[in-house]
Amino acid sequence: MTSTLSSPRPTGFQQRLGDELESLALLTSVAAEARPAPRRTRTVRLRLPLAVAGVAAGVAAAVALPVLSLPGHGAQTIGSSAYAVTKESDGTLLLRLDSRDGLEGFQKALDELGVPATALEPSAACTEPRPEAIPGASTGLRGAEKGDPPNSVRIDPDGLPDNGHLLLTAGFAPDGRMAVLAVSVVKDIPSCLPGSGDIVRVK
Amino acid sequence: MPHPDRHPGSGRHDPGPTAPSRTDPAGFRAFYDENFDALLGFVTRRVADPHLAADLTADVFLAALEAADSFDPRRGAPRAWLYGIARNVLSGHFRSNARERDAVARLNGRRLLDEEDIAALEERIDAERAARELAVRHSALSKPLREVVDLVAVDGLTPREAAAALGTSQTTVRVRLHRARRILRAVPAASPAVRRPPAPVSTPSPTTRRPETTLETTL
Numbered sequence: 424m425t426s427t428l429s430s431p432r433p434t435g436f437q438q439r440l441g442d443e444l445e446s447l448a449l450l451t452s453v454a455a456e457a458r459p460a461p462r463r464t465r466t467v468r469l470r471l472p473l474a475v476a477g478v479a480a481g482v483a484a485a486v487a488l489p490v491l492s493l494p495g496h497g498a499q500t501i502g503s504s505a506y507a508v509t510k511e512s513d514g515t516l517l518l519r520l521d522s523r524d525g526l527e528g529f530q531k532a533l534d535e536l537g538v539p540a541t542a543l544e545p546s547a548a549c550t551e552p553r554p555e556a557i558p559g560a561s562t563g564l565r566g567a568e569k570g571d572p573p574n575s576v577r578i579d580p581d582g583l584p585d586n587g588h589l590l591l592t593a594g595f596a597p598d599g600r601m602a603v604l605a606v607s608v609v610k611d612i613p614s615c616l617p618g619s620g621d622i623v624r625v626k
Numbered sequence: 627m628p629h630p631d632r633h634p635g636s637g638r639h640d641p642g643p644t645a646p647s648r649t650d651p652a653g654f655r656a657f658y659d660e661n662f663d664a665l666l667g668f669v670t671r672r673v674a675d676p677h678l679a680a681d682l683t684a685d686v687f688l689a690a691l692e693a694a695d696s697f698d699p700r701r702g703a704p705r706a707w708l709y710g711i712a713r714n715v716l717s718g719h720f721r722s723n724a725r726e727r728d729a730v731a732r733l734n735g736r737r738l739l740d741e742e743d744i745a746a747l748e749e750r751i752d753a754e755r756a757a758r759e760l761a762v763r764h765s766a767l768s769k770p771l772r773e774v775v776d777l778v779a780v781d782g783l784t785p786r787e788a789a790a791a792l793g794t795s796q797t798t799v800r801v802r803l804h805r806a807r808r809i810l811r812a813v814p815a816a817s818p819a820v821r822r823p824p825a826p827v828s829t830p831s832p833t834t835r836r837p838e839t840t841l842e843t844t845l
Contacts, residue, residue, distance in 0.1 A: 430663070430667070430749075430750055430753060431745075431746035431747075431749040431750055432663065432666075432746055432750075433666075433680075433739065433742070433743035433744075433746040433747050433750075434742075434743075434746075435738075435739075435740050435742060435743050436680060436735070436738050436739050436740070436743040436747075437659075437662050439738040440658075440683070440684055440687065440733070440735060440738050441655055441658050441659065441662070443733060443738070444654065444655070444658055444687055444688065444691060444733075445651045445652075445654065445655045445658075446651075447688070447691060448647075448648065448649070448650070448651040448654040448655070448691055449651045451648055451649060451691070452648075452649040452650065452651060
């Protein structure tokens, strides 16, 4: 009988597979913490590629989160329990923002994935004028697909004009949870957004 | 003769194996590290392609992570539980057609292989050739008998562990082993009645040959 002591080991494979599984376990653990009483009974299905994209990940903004890459599907996701930015293999984006706590990480994720977008919450302290939208520019907003998580939007940036930049205006409820997410295309990137009551719900 | 999953490095002499956990990343990693080699042996005793072996190994552990909440230490050791999952994953693979396999997202374990890993897997697969041939011989048995015999004679589990892996009783396992022994005694070594595709034709080396007494002495 073969002695496994002398059996060759694919040590690199063992290490890499272990790292990926540990990352998935981290996603699952935070998803379980973030949603103690899920309204939906759907279990986190690690086997579904879209489920991996939509699963909450991370425990705090200070924790470096792994970028889950599934070469077989081409999607990349950076996220936490409060947000997720997924760049699909065809270039479309699935953006999810659940709460104000995730806004900073959400922006970092957009930057890291090379998405030309700025996410801002209107503020009464902002004295800058609201940037003008580029007339006729497509936001690339697409309808939700089956399996998309709540508080998410799909965007196809291919239709953006060369001088266009996505402006994501985030409106939150008093308890910090996401209320509305408006998408527009602007030429000038603002540093802040003036507080107003004209946020149009786009989803 | 050492069993494949009882070498000193397997943790079998440790105070206790680590239970799988879906919400404890470090705990699941410990479970994974403790059982990787044994699971790899399980897979390479059943498949002869290194890339497929990597895919299935990854799929089994992924399934284990998904199902970790279902582990009950009262029913058996973590490794037996893992072998039960491995049985299901491999059965599903061999049963499904190519389109079904592609439709279900997996970890695609083969993408994690480097050249050294492939070479190591090929060596491991070669070393397990005798076990695969033994499993082919068992294909003359009905599925319930074959499952038990494979776990005991090919994977080296005790009847208790095999019972845990199959989710059945030890009595059932022993009865099936007894029946299998009677049938195999009557089956020629080179039986043409095989249900599975034959393993690559080769002569087992003396160091890897598994004598039939493995099944006999277990009873």
